[in-house]
Amino acid sequence: MIILCIGLCNLAQIMAGIYIHIPFCRQACHYCDFHFSTNLTRMEEMVQAIGKEIVDRKEYLSEPIETIYFGGGTPSLLTFDQIKFILNAIERSHSISSEAEITLEANPEDLSSEKASQFFNAGINRLSIGIQTFDEAKLKWMNRIHDTNESLAAIKNVRNAGFQNISLDLIYAIPDHSLNKWQSDLEQIIELNPEHVSLYGLTIEDKTVFGKWEHENKLIQVPEDEAAAQYLLAIDLLKENDYLQYEVSNFGKEGYYSKHNNAYWSGVPYLGVGPGAHSFDGEHTRRFNVSNNAKYLKALQGDDIHFSENEVLSNKQRLNEMILTQLRTKKGLNLKAFEKSSGQALVKRHHRFLEEIAHQNLVEISNDFLRLKPRGFLVADEIALRLFLPE
Incomplete structure (x- = not known):
């Protein structure tokens, strides 16, 4: 496979990635417009369908798999057996690098000591944890389930389970969240000493609760200069504490950049499975799975390949x-x-x-x-x- 690469794809051997979209959450955060359902009754059925899609589309990638990423939704809702089922499907269908990065996005409330150990024993070697903020009032305002104590306990649990590569997410530009409070969030993250930090400016999307509130003049976005000040403060503080900014939103200690993120920016081919997932063949074609759980399940159960559509890039x-x-x-x-x-x-x-x-x-x-x-x-x-x- 020939890949159109400029500057970043200097790999001796082209690798590939697999993204697994788990379209379920316990409840909807007020800012989120990703595809998910809060009805968990068909989770096992979905896992079986995702495993089938992985096997059915095994010819999509010919390169060794260097990164596997469980995103969502809330992948930390998965059980040990469900994760193993999906990973086994990948192992049966693809060649996986011995140094593959296998990431699972997780919410703090799911990371009990037992669950953290199960994830580690299932083969997950990197966790991306949605902390977002340590401000209790703002967590409730965003409709997050967890609180600060659960965040701190979760990080302790995953360390005790054996994880040596964790990424923590923070959101900036939250209304009525002052520069001092933002600095406090950053200082707390630095004290926890994760290997990687991701920062996301709060965006207001139309089809969300926040979008509705903004339309009703119940929410006013943070002015651009305030958001910029928070972002630049984060760059300075993280740099002072040995986090290298390798991308707009991502900071890692030396040797802990996200392989999966870098693959996206490098034009590496990847297979996306699950409803709403995207794939890219490394050349000119993207594939988009239907963002509808029922339609996706019906298609996979009936051996119908028409659950996705292609886009050919010029x-x-x-x-x-x-x-x-x-x-x-x-x-x-x-x-x-x-x-x-x-x-x-x-x-x-x-x-x-x-x-x-x-x-x-x-x-x-x-x-x-x-x-x-x-x-x-x-x-x-x-x-x-x-x-x-x-x-």
């Missing part, structure tokens, strides 16, 4: 995607490789724009790489859009 779309994804990373966009692949000299084409944003301390160009600076990360998508090749 060369220009693929190249624009490379601009978008690589600019999000610490390494940046490889200008020479991009010009060789596209025939476009971006620096020459966008000289005035790049000079302007360099003067604003948003970007830098060195060693033939265009890199965003911390303030540039705040407007990464806008910069990428200005650099896109016209269709």
Whole structure:
């Protein structure tokens, strides 16, 4: 398989990833617009269907599997047997690297001592835990189930279970959550000493409770300058404590960058299974599974392959995607490789724009790489859009 790669895909042997979407949650967070159901009655049926899809689509990837990622939804609702069933399906269908990163997203309330040990013994070697904040009032406001004590207990439990690679999620730009409170959240995270930290600015999506509240003028988003101040403070504090920012939202200690995240940004092929999951063949084709649990289950039970649809990317779309994804990373966009692949000299084409944003301390160009600076990360998508090749 030939992969159109610019700058980031320098692997001696191309690897691949598998993403498993577990579309269930105990309750809906007020900000979430991912595909999930709070009706858990068909969970076992869904696990069986996901296992079947993995086997049915075994020809989609020919490369060894380097990353496996259980996302959702709330994958920590799965039992030991359900995780083993899915991993066994992957083992029967694919070649898995001996150093594969196997991540499971988890909520603190699910990480009892017993459950943490079960996850570890099932073969999970990395946990991504949704802490979000340590402010009790804001946890309730976001409709999170857990409280601060459960967060602290969960991290203790997973360490005792043997996990040596954990990532903690925090949300910034929460209304009425001051810079001081945000700093307190960051300091608490640093004290817990995870290997990886992910930061997400609160976004208000239309089909959510927060979207409804905003429409009714019951919620006002944090002003951009306040959100920027929180983000830049996080960059500084995490850097001071040996967390390297390797992507817009992600920080890791040396040797603990997320392999799965890096695969997405590098154009590596991946198979997405479960309702709402996406796949990419590493070349020009994406595949989208139906975001409907009942339709997905009916299709898999009836051997119907029409539970997904394909999108074929043009060369220009693929190249624009490379601009978008690589600019999000610490390494940046490889200008020479991009010009060789596209025939476009971006620096020459966008000289005035790049000079302007360099003067604003948003970007830098060195060693033939265009890199965003911390303030540039705040407007990464806008910069990428200005650099896109016209269709």
